[in-house]
Amino acid sequence: MPNPLLPLIIQGDRSILLDVHSPDALEARFALIPFAELEKSPEHLHTYRLTGLSLWNAASAGLTAEKIITTLHRFARFDVPPAVISWIEETFGRYGKITLTACEDPAFLYLTAESERIYRELKAAPKLSKYLLAAEKPHSFLIALLNRGTVKQVLLKMGWPVRDQVPLKDGAPLAIPLRTQTKKGMDFSIRNYQREAAEAFTGDKGPGTGFGTIVLPCGAGKTIVGMLVMSMLNTDTLILTTNTAAVYQWKRELLDKTGLEDDCIGIYSSDSKEIKPVTVATYQILTWRPDTESEFPHFRLFRERNWGLIIYDEVHLLPAPVFRITAELQVIRRLGLTATLIREDGCEGDVFSLVGPKRYDVPWKELEEKGWIAHAYCTEIRIPLPVSKEIEYAAAPLREKHRIASENEAKIEVARQLLMRHSEDQILIIGQYITQLKKIAEAVHAPLITGKTPNAERESLYEAFRSGSISVLVVSKVANFAIDLPDASVAIQISGTFGSRQEEAQRLGRILRPKERNAFFYTLVTRHSVEEECADHRQKFLAEQGYAYSLITDTDMQLNLPLCAPSLKNS
Template sequence: MTYSPDNALIIQSDRTVLLDVHAPKAEAAQAAIAPFAELVKSPEHIHTYRLSPLSIWNARAAGMPVADMVAALQDHAKYPMPESVAQELEALGQRYGLTTLTAGTGGDLLLQVADQPLAELLQRHEQVGPLLGERLSPTTFAIALGYRGLLKQALLTAGYPAEDLAGYLTGDALPLDLLATTRSGEPFHLRPYQKMAADLFYQAGQARGGSGVIVLPCGAGKTMVGMAAMAVLQQKTLILTSSLTSVHQWQRELLDKTTLTADQIAEYSGQQKATGPVTLATYQILTYRASQDDDFLHLGLFDQQSWGLIIYDEVHLLPAPVFRITAQLQARRRLGLTATLIREDGREGDVFTLIGPKRYDVPWRELEGQGFIAAADCTEIRIPQTKERQMDYATAGRRYQFRIAAENPLKLDVVQAVLEQEAGHRILIIGEYLDQLKAIAQRVDFPLITGKTSQPERDRLYASFRSGEISGIILSRVGNFALDLPDADVLIQVSGKYGSRQEEAQRLGRVLRPKSDGRSAQFYTLVSLRTCEEDFAQHRQLFLTEQGYRYHIQFWAV
């Protein structure tokens, strides 16, 4: 192949792929590589993808042949693809499926291995070997049912991810349908990408369907995908969420948009311990124990009902104990929902093996261009400190310096100025430190919600915000996740958790619901000058610009 100027891809020998968004065939190239290439960053002109083992194995798990991946790269390459990339892609791609889990005849599982040398290798592997049962043939091992998840984890570590075709148990029946008109009287239908996501998860009941992760931006309606999966399966469902607020949001959406009734939906939380055809629980209650030496009291919830589906909302937050119990639940269908597969603990591989491969992913900017989520302008305001506070910062211990910078008192003046500038809009103020948030609450006429705010009071304030009775809320870290305030269009971040990309994505997502007037959401971050807060802000800034968001820097004059 020679130089093709209309093509959009530049494929490099380090397995990165650059996409020129201005090339005539850019859109076709993006669609062609999206199933098997991991989007790393997408600023204005050149998007960067990476061909990683997990991205390739995700595509193989979805049924994409390696030959199709190679062809997609070759067809859209501006310059000839390095031969080593095609060879490495072939080698990685062929590893998926060399080990296969199937159902045995006696109620156990079978591990089928592609050939005898690999069987010998795996039998001697320090993590895989102890999980293998009787060797039934040169390439077949019996596997205990309880080892299904642990074996998949071990095989991924060994570099030979298993194709799991062992199937699923059928849960108790749960008849439900999605409504064409919500109970509140609004027309309702799934958006095309929501329906596609649910279809790709279920895959018409095929053996490789029924487990996996859907990645959609905040505000894109991941809850609707979960409800669509429930409507397809028609089986008892356990829904795990990140907070009690999220529990109530799921309950509200299920009652508004499905044929389910209130007595069919139960809450399992710190406040009540009920189960039903649909049970909503929090990760916090499942991982509660009185002390470090005690057992987890509520993990038995997973066995209390014959679940046909377990939905893991905000799957990127899944705590380690839930990973462990999920390893034992591989016979249940599992759906993970998230806005980002970024895990600060690096356990993306466990999500792949225990929840399932990525079934659907769509970039934020694509949905923004279609009007399904709002455009967003990101502004960082850099604020000086007083000389006295600069001295306090300079002489403080390294760990305390961040807090001194984050709680810069001059940020209160900037908050006041931004509120005056954005008067008439629906505003959220989010921060890390309670003393700072309390000081802001004393300055402005917005209520403050923290972890100590009772759930009824939170629900009341959220409802007041949705109805327009109040125009702003101040939130501690409780505002990071699963907050359904669709009219919010301005967010002021007064302090953050170091350089967390995950937190930045979630906080921005609070204002990404599409606006009726088409206005862009405004996302402000306040940062103290000449401090470590600037360094951490650069990490967050880089993440946002890599996602394609417009980012401006302003300097505050005292």
């Protein structure tokens, strides 16, 4: 019998409606996160969707079809359509039906299908024909070792996620002990979920483990998970990250929390080209080349040492050229770290097949409730466009409409009011357009960091912010990723990339480090403009994680209505 109090409506097209007013809505939301993707999140009904990739990530993380079906039955308002149940079982059943195993000839691997039917499907596939060689082993092909990643990519697109059971090489040995007390004299210990994440990746160090992606919120200690994995594997490690500031941040953390000495850690960036047993490099330097026809000269870094582990920090930003080299590097253990697997280019499947499937995930709100990340309040403030800009906006093409709305000068006064309200907080003002950022930095008398700010000056400003000698910092999108500013408790987002969900997640992450204060995330949006639609799209990821946006107008501010809850110490 239908139960109107239950929160989920599962439909035959594999979409799932979540009634946010149901008493069990929050519990159902957390239950959906490991195996369903959020599509829409308006006020009353959120829409999720089951996809092959979402189920295969769930399978790789240890979920079963039975557990997912049980979850759907538990929260379903109406009967779960039998066709959806059959599709879940069939989709789960495809995971691991094709395996990769070692061959007597080390230059080749066996690609083995579980049945004659699957074997014949692979044999007939045009996109696979140039990679498959005949093998005497039943239902098997030989593939060249260097084609290991590429074949996994092709098979995933055909709907066949491969279970890769080829042993990985150990790499050069390197002792990487973790400290129990940091160099700064602080006690240091591993949290339970960080250990669970590392163990989900390393497993028993046997076939089928040692490659995959860990998904944790910003502020939850992804860097620590990476260091813990390094200490478990004790091998030469290459760490790839997003920018030079993040490179130096990794080095600081390694020196502070491991037994590695300075001469063991190399920096490979535009400023320095050191290759050491542990080397930290930027994606930008790896993907540089003199012209579009040339090779990537810095790819030699991948072959320079006998690496036993490659860590891809912010793996959701992995650029296409690095994907290509990663397709060849399937013999090395590969760890992806991210707060969100969302890629706006739709290449989540490449992360799955080349770096590895999702091995561990935890809802942001779950860590917030336990006090491991700050409690966050999210508010969208809608501001009218000045009358003087209305005709220009109306006549502009779509892209220019976005810029006019984003650079609405009325946002500067609203930002100034927010600064007064949070005068005791450490505040980041984040935006997309440099002209706009320069104006607001001048208006509020705060320093500005953009992509053109020299690295030494950036580090100096970040350090001044960390120490509290400056309390407001205006930053462009260079600060979206991998920047540790633990005392930041307020972020004011004045403009952003066209509806990027990953950017929204990363920007909120700048203020989620655990602290004595709650965190406040404000987004300033021009009312009745294309910015409203983009803002709705951006907020999907946070809605999936359990965050709710309150919506106010600048009129509310002028009336001095409260914008936020009182600051409370996290338990």
